[in-house]
Amino acid sequence: MKYRFLSSVFLLPFSAMLFFQCGTGGDTHLVVNQWEKVTLTFEGPELSEQGPDNPFLNYRLMVQFSLGDYKMNIPGFFAADGHAGESGAEKGRIWKVHFRPSQAGNWSYSTSFRKGERVAISEDANSGEPTAFDGEKGMLEVLPADHRGRLITTNQRYLKYAGNNAFFLKGGADSPENFLAYHEFDGTHKGESPQARDGEATGQPELHKYEPHIGDWNAGDPVWHGDKGKGIIGALNYLAGKGMNSVYFLTMNIGGDGRDVWPYTGYAERQRFDCSKLDQWEIVFDHMDKLGLMLHVVTQETENEKLLDDGNTTFERKLYYRELIARFSHHLAVTWNMGEENGPAGFSPNGQNTEQRKAMVQYFKDHDPYQNFVVIHTHSNLDLIDELFDPMLGFTPLDGMSLQIGNPDNIHSATKNWIVKSQKSGHPWVINLDELGPANRGIDPDDREDNNQDSMRNKVLWANLMAGGGGVEWYFGYLNHNNDLGCEDWRSRDRLWDYTRFALEFFQENLPFTQMESRDDLIEYLHTAYCYTLEHELYAIYLSQGGPCKLDLRDTMHSFAVEWYNPRTGGPLVKGTVEQLTPGSLVDIGLPPETDNKDWVALIKRI
Secondary structure, three states: OOEEEEEEEOOOOOOOEEEEEEEOOOOOEEEEEOOOEEEEEEEEEEEEOOOOOOOOOOEEEEEEEEEOOEEEEEEOEEOOOOOHHHHOOOEEEEEEEEEOOOOOEEEEEEEEEEEOOOHHHOOOOOOOEEOOOOOOEEEEEEEOOOOOOOEEOOOOOOEEEOOOOOEEOEEEEOOOOOOOOEOOOOOOOOOOOOOOOOOOOOOOOOOEOOHHHHHHOOOOOOOEOOOEOHHHHHHHHHHHHOOOOEEEEEOOOOOOOOOOOOOEOOOOOOOOEOHHHHHHHHHHHHHHHHHOOEEEEEOOOHHHOOOOHHHOOOOHHHHHHHHHHHHHOOOOOEEEEOOOOOOOEOOEOOOOOHHHHHHHHHHHHHHOOOOOEEEEEOOOOHHHHHHHHHHHOOOOOOOEEEEEEOOHHHHHHHHHHHHHHHHHOOOOOEEEEEEEOOOOOOOOOOOOOOOOHHHHHHHHHHHHHOOOOOEEEEOOOOOOOOOOOOOOOHHHHHHHHHHHHHHHHHHHHHOOHHHOEEOHHHEEOOOOEEEEEEOOOEEEEEEEOEOOOEEEOOOOOOOEEEEEEOOOOOOOOEOOOOOEEOOOOEEEOOOOOOOOOOOEEEEEEEO
16 A cells, blocks of 8 residues: 655744654545645655656656645655655655645645656646556645745835745855855765866865854754764854844856755766755755745856756756755745856856846746745846846846845945836846955955955945845855855854844834835935935935934925944944934934944934
8 A cells, every 4th residue: 555644844933743644545634834844745656866767857746735716836856765864765655745835724735646758847737647646635724823934025125024024134144155065965075176267266175064063053953864964054053143044055066166066966967866965955944944044045156057958948957946946945935046147257158148047037937836036146247237137127037136246336336226227127126235346355254354344344234235235145255264165164254244133133123124215315425325215204324434424304394313323233222412403404413422433324213
């Protein structure tokens, strides 16, 4: 007799795990919670990762979940023996599908399991022939839960959580880009020797161990193979403990800088996936859900963007994307980044064109049942960004830009520029700053004597947020210690995470930021300054070197109260030299409580 299993894990705020086993002869009724991760498990024919009958290509599992007229078609995947992350198994009879219900109610589900040549990437629901557990049905009773829910797009400049409608601002790590090149993942090793760009040192000859973070692992946190995984899990604990909410990582860097991350069974393989490695990735991603960390999934690197199907979305690329979607799209916060530094450039001329970019974005929007946030990462040159991304404006499947800017002085204006451009196109984008120049430094470690964190706090973090951007992930350069490929210790930027948290807290606690706009023209200041306003009601003014500054209040008849925020220390708002502004003129807003020529933020509210 064949059996079907169901396992269910709810990570935040619950920690329950439920297991069900039932025969295939009748319907099953199960009770779960809204936003809960539900895993349905089915038993099919004996197959192998390396077998002549390719389970990833010649079989297709789809499960349709229905709540009244609302339907979700969720792809499933071959899971070897069902616990390959522990067993290391390459063969077995188990297939799984992950489902996370967004609505309470009585859901039904039915399976489609078909066999046929290349059926996995066929768009025809009837291709191949039914086999094994095809047609099985069941019920899910989903109970309402008090949970912030899934991070979703809004057709505005910001993402929000579907459960509580709270808007999201990003702060996190862009480095190491090869975060998943971890020595305790199965099948993970160095590929061909990486070829650094001119003058570039990789700084990462071995796989990551994250030994400085093993002490951040806590009792009860996940491991595999007994005690493996403590370094990478501890690293995530540390970052989340600093108040960050996002981590950027490549899932495939074959031919790229690190050449140490891929989902396949081998470096040269393109059609078969490593079940035990991907199960272990899932353990890490589940923990990221628990910690509230977004998965910023970068699906390719600039050097390999034409590795699959010569840049098209046909055979190998569809298979790769399908596996990513089936295994990982259910997570609560996901960014699908279509590629690092996408498009041709002088150092990487073999790049995808506009139609190829659109095709791969369209595939994700057509096949990801959760409609997660989709972006593309840019090159650093402003003219090249214009050339490559102007043709993408108004293309509704693309939700935003993952900006890389070579000169930090341009970040504020570039963020504003693309916000305005996308709004004029009729499809507003979320504009995140995900890599900063200069490439050799990025953001310096705390202990570098001439470290650039003060200037980058001004030119990068506050520059993006005060322009209406969606937030920042920090790139570590290629010559610093703990650099973009070689970072073993996120504590190397301990002070930086505090600066980032202080900025996010100020926005979340003090500003209706989704209703505000950048209006630098309303202020007069001798140095770098940004003004973000809900005009006539509220003004936030970031001053890079303290006061004095003047604010144009000539078009309002209201009085305003002035308080100050220290972006270097956080904490409560404090009084300055002026507590109230009189309307009707160009008004001096006064000075912060400390005249130290360091950055301050003035919060000016209508009385």
